[in-house]
Amino acid sequence: xxxxxxxxxxxVLLQGFASPSQESEKEEAWKKTQExxxxxxxxxxxxxxxxxxxxxxxxxxxxxxxxxxxxxxxGEKDLAEIQKKYxxxxxxxxxxxxxxxxxxxxxxxxxxxxxxxxFREAVRSTYVAVIIDFEESxxxxxxxxxxxxxxxxxxxxxxxxxxxxRWKTGIGSKWFQVVPETKDWAPYSxxxxxxxxxxxxxxxxxxxxxxxxxxxxxxxxxxxxxxKGWKEVRIEFRGKRGFGTYRKPxxxxxxxxxxxxxxxxxxxxxxxxxDVRLEKAVR
Ligand SMILES: [Ca+2]
Numbered sequence: 001x002x003x004x005x006x007x008x009x010x011x012v013l014l015q016g017f018a019s020p021s022q023e024s025e026k027e028e029a030w031k032k033t034q035e036x037x038x039x040x041x042x043x044x045x046x047x048x049x050x051x052x053x054x055x056x057x058x059x060x061x062x063x064x065x066x067x068x069x070x071x072x073x074x075g076e077k078d079l080a081e082i083q084k085k086y087x088x089x090x091x092x093x094x095x096x097x098x099x100x101x102x103x104x105x106x107x108x109x110x111x112x113x114x115x116x117x118x119f120r121e122a123v124r125s126t127y128v129a130v131i132i133d134f135e136e137s138x139x140x141x142x143x144x145x146x147x148x149x150x151x152x153x154x155x156x157x158x159x160x161x162x163x164x165x166r167w168k169t170g171i172g173s174k175w176f177q178v179v180p181e182t183k184d185w186a187p188y189s190x191x192x193x194x195x196x197x198x199x200x201x202x203x204x205x206x207x208x209x210x211x212x213x214x215x216x217x218x219x220x221x222x223x224x225x226x227x228k229g230w231k232e233v234r235i236e237f238r239g240k241r242g243f244g245t246y247r248k249p250x251x252x253x254x255x256x257x258x259x260x261x262x263x264x265x266x267x268x269x270x271x272x273x274x275d276v277r278l279e280k281a282v283r
Contacts, residue, residue, distance in 0.1 A: 026056045042077035046070060075112045078102060083119060092282040095123055127280040129182040131191075131257060134165035134274060139179075146172035152272050159194040159230070164274035167261070175260035178276070185211070186252040188278035191221075191235045191243075196272040200228040205269040208260040211243065213250045219243035225269055234279075 029052050036045035053066040079102060086095040099120045106112040132138065134151065141149065144165075152158065152166040167176075195207075204226035212218040221235055221243045237243050237251070261269050 029056060037073065040076070040080065042073050042080060046073045046077065049073060072109065072112070075102075075106050075109065079112065079116055079119075086123065090283075092123060092127055096120065099123070127282045129180075129185075129188060129278040131180045131182070131193075131276040131278065132165070132178045133161050133276070134163050135161045136163060141176040141178055143173060143176050147174070147176040148172065149176050152274075157196065157272050158274060160275035164194075164196075164272045166270075166272050167259075168270045169261045169268045175258050177256050177258045179256050180254065182278065183254055184252045185237070185254050185278055187280060189236060189238070189281040190279040191237050191277075192233060192279055193276040194230060194232050194274045195223075195225070196230045197225050197228055198270050201225065201267060201269070203267055205261065205267040207269075207271075209243075210258045210260070211249070211254050212256050212258070213253045214255070217247040217249040219245055219249050219251075225271060 029048070033045060033048040033052050036042075036048050049066060049070045053063060053070070057063045057066055082095060082098045082102065085091075099116055103113055103116050103120070106116065132141075134140070136151070141147070144150070148168045150166050150168075152164040153162065157166075158164045191209075191211075204224040207223045207225065209221045209223065210218045211220075219237070223233060235242060259273075
C-alpha cells in the first residue's frame, strides 16, 4: 500500500511537474517578448514573436493574433527607422515619401497611422507655410459665400486635413481673398495648391491669382483649368514661369492673396481647391 501510494504520488507529481514546466517556458517566452516590445527593441521583438508563434501557438486564433502582432511590430520598427533617419540627416523629401507609403500601408491602424500623420505634419511644418487649407478651424474668407466657396468634406475630395474648398462660380462675386498669417514670403520658393476639376471645359477656364504687398503693387499668375481630375500646382514664384509683377511688389510683405475665376472669359468653373501653401526648397 505504501509503495503503490508512493508511486501514485510520484505520478501525480510528475504529471503536475511536466505541464507547468511547459507552461512556464511559454510564459517565460511571452514575458521576454513583451519586454522587448515595451523597450521598443522591435527587431528583436519580431524575432521573439515569430519564435513564440512557431513553438507555442496552438490554436488558429492564437496564430492569427500573433501574426497581427508581428505585422504591427514591423510597423513600429519601420516608423522608428523613418523617424531616426530623419533626425539624423534632416532630409525632408525621402522622409515624406516613406511616411506617405507607411500611412497607406497602415491606414486601418488608428494608432500607427495617427502617429505617422503627426510625424508627417511635424516634418511638413519645417518647410511649409499654410495660406489656406479650408479647414473648419480656419478663418474662411469673409466673402466665401458670395464667391460660391463652400466646404467640401467628402474624404475622396480632400487633399490635406478634413476639408477642402469647393468653388462653384456663377453665384455672386468672382473672387475671394485670403489674408495669410505668413506675410514674409521671401524665405519660400514655391506657391502650391491642389485643384480638382470635375469636367474638362471645352474652352479653358482660368484662375487669376494676385499676391498684393501694397495697394497697387502685386504679383499675379494666371492658371488655366483645361484638365479633368486632380492636379498639384507648383509655381516657383521667382522662376521664369513664375508670377508676373505689377509695379514694385515685395515678397517680404504680402498683405493678401486673391483667387479670381475666369477673368474676362466668363467661363464658369466648378473646382475643388485644397492645401494652398508656400514651400521652401528642400532636400
Ligand atoms: Ca484641407
